[in-house]
Amino acid sequence: MSEERKKLVEVTGLKKYFPVKGNLFEKKYVQAVESVSLSIYKGETLGLVGESGCGKTTLGRTIIRLYEPTDGRIVYDGTPIYDKKEKISVNMLPYRRKMQIIFQDPSGSLDPRMTVGEIIGESLDIHKLTASKKDRSDRIRRLLEEVGLNTEHANRFPHEFSGGQQQRVGIARALAVEPEFIVCDEPISALDVSIQSQVVNMLEDLQESKGLTYLFIAHDVSVVRHISDRIGVMYLGCLVELAESYELCSHPIHPYTQTLLSAVPLPDPEKNKTRSRLLLEGDIPSPINPPTGCRFHTRCPYAMPRCKEEMPELKEYSPGHFGACHLLEQNGSHNTSTSPNNKEDKE
């Protein structure tokens, strides 16, 4: 990738709180996304990993404004589409043509009473992209072919397809309006192992042929590492680390990333026996009442008194490698001897 990369999406201080039941005097919120800042460059795949409830899906949906942000600023291709301070909130319809989303549950995201052709054609109609009826059906056919389905599938209903095929329909629908940016929200988690690789390959091919930019959200670190150029790690609403994907997996600097990577079981019996595993104590705290200071301090093996009071900022520690941890600030560069992939250190 060239140095002069163009930022397609730029997010600054994005917050999303969901109100939950409180009482008259005290309103309670689920702090799903807490002050996240990141940029997505044109043509790249940014992966987002984290455990369930860490806010990765909420972040993805807030970026394309399926959820209205609570605070922060979103810039798409140089134009601010949301800014709380300057009170900018543009009409999203023209931007929906540029930003699309693929959902996790393929059957749940397709209307069971519409045929596949209608599902794909709907967005063409909304954006008035087709000149004639024939043009419309041609485009639907072309889209189906692009995602590896037969053209006669256009007249069938979603329930007639397998999970993998349904996901392909979801992808065709997202591609229908010729977007530039697609949020892939766990697109393969619901699929069988042997089908997952088919869909991953297809997403990669489409990216190459159409110059798409992806925000790829998943909980499976191995898949995210495979498909992404850069990876962001989230914990309890905060972005804790962001780096090139190879760099992140071989030299994780944040204690959470280190434990997350070491928890992934490898399909290799001998390696599993020899590597040391960092185990976390306890469970993920509630986002309604998140810990003060660094949100990871309750489970962090290196927690210091300072971590309880101050939330660490995301800072660049080596070129392109960002981390949010007080430990890093103290040591300058953090000792990576605890990294799970020690072998790469020797290289």
Next chain:
Amino acid sequence: MEENKTLLKIEDLKVSFFTPAGEVKAVDGISYTLGYNEVMGIVGESGSGKSVEAYSVIGLLQNPGKVIGGSIEFEGEDLLAFTPEQMRQFRGNKVSMIFQNPMTCLNPVYTIGDQLTEVLNCHDNDISKKEAKERAIEMLKLVGINNPEKRMKQYPHELSGGMRQRAMIAMALICSPKLLIADEPTTALDVTIQAQILELMKDLQKKENTSIIFITHNLGVVAEICDRVSVMYAGRIVEQGKVNDIFYNPQHPYTQKLLASIPRLDEETTERLVPIEGTPIDLLNPPQGCNFGPRCSECMKICLRKKPPFAEVGDGHISACWLHFKDMIDKKEAEKDE
């Protein structure tokens, strides 16, 4: 330790579901033995029959599923001949099960303590209330739940996902069964919690000397915890062997492709994945030949006509594929299909 010490012996087990659309052969003739203190992994995609097979061992097969052939022997006793009452005694005492989703398996209106002591009361009439409670607390401690006295009085919804799965494991192990069937016990959990549960199960397996049948679709988890592995595809075992044989020397094309198709964290794999083309077969209309034939790149003519037998490809390592018999079959039959 191996010889003559078979805990569970399954032979040519066939389970079918009789649906309005026709007979679905969910499990189509599988055989294996499980020794004492052994962890057997059963891997397969959804619909490969891995859970159905386990349900028939513990006698929880539901209508319209029926065991239509084969035998299941547990320490020499024929499980299929058990009366429902015998089966009820057998379950929990000698064999127990952990399910995928702990929330649906714990009763939401009883406390954790009630549910744990109920197991003991069912299987041991002499046990006093106090003893049962003590044993339950001890068990909760063993599975790493802190503050067990407090947890005993809580309801399932008050616990987190990982905690519930721990409670399930405590409940399954409270009568010290000889066999534990774990049906995707970590699939619903996050990776860091999954790592905790796997460590716990490995620990307990050593302490309690339980044999485990571990059902999962995650190859990483299998590599982590199992001694031996059976790979299932469409109701049949396609390959079986020691965990190292399966991962380092896979013989069946399906196993090979499956291992090649998953992205790995530990290798520099920015190249493309090699997917298995096609989709799993429709069990209502299974093919005449090898179930994997239609998706197999090595498919020969004979593969489409006849089901392959097992070939012994190593010590305790078997694989069902015609490729192993290539020299023995007719030249015409060995021609590649298209």
